[in-house]
Amino acid sequence: MASGCSLVEYEELYSPNKSMRAVVINADCGATTNWQTQVYVEKVDGSRKTSNLIRLDGHPKDTNYKISWLNDDEFLISEFQFDKMLGFQNQSWGTDFVRVHFKVQGS
Numbered sequence: 001m002a003s004g005c006s007l008v009e010y011e012e013l014y015s016p017n018k019s020m021r022a023v024v025i026n027a028d029c030g031a032t033t034n035w036q037t038q039v040y041v042e043k044v045d046g047s048r049k050t051s052n053l054i055r056l057d058g059h060p061k062d063t064n065y066k067i068s069w070l071n072d073d074e075f076l077i078s079e080f081q082f083d084k085m086l087g088f089q090n091q092s093w094g095t096d097f098v099r100v101h102f103k104v105q106g107s
Contacts, residue, residue, distance in 0.1 A: 004030060005027050005028065005029040006027070007025050007026075007038075008025065009023055009025060010024045010025060010060040010061075011023070011024040011067070012024070013067050013068070013069065014069075015069045015072050015073070016069055016071065016072050017072045019043060019045075019072065020042065020043055020044060020073075021041070021044055022039060022041045022069070022075055023039070023040055024037060024039050024060050024065075024067065025038040025039070025040070026059055026060050034057055034058065035058055035059040036055050036056065036057065036086065037055070037058060037059065037063045038054070038055050039053045041075055041098050041100070048097055050098070052087070052089065053088065053089055054085065054087070054102070055086040055087045055088070056080055056084045056085060056086060057084045057085075063080070064081055064084070064105060065077065065078070065079055065080040066079040066080075070101070073099060074099045074101065075098050076102075076103065077100065077101070077103070078101075078102070078103035078104075078105075079103070079105045080104060080105055082104045085104075088102060090102065
């Protein structure tokens with residue numbers, strides 16, 4: 001995101017063992033752009049953090065999505081509309097971090 005953007009935490013969800021948290025951000029980059037819903041995951045101790053896992057068009061309160069922990073090291077982002085997705089990142093962060101799954105609404 002550009003440095004002129006306002007990033008406000010909208011929602012957080014801790015893993016079952018409380019070692020990681022998922023964070024939903026409302027990104028506002030000014031009058032000529034729409035709000036974005038962004039999601040990332042970080043270790044609570046601050047030692048690791050993903051970049052944005054997904055960016056969705058619209059404010060979180062007006063955007064369909066669901067975040068949930070499948071277990072202590074697997075995270076699911078689901079129920080979002082494919083046409084609202086601006087970008088996503090799916091990669092391996094290693095065995096000592098989180099595995100992320102995506103599920104589009106209706107699939």
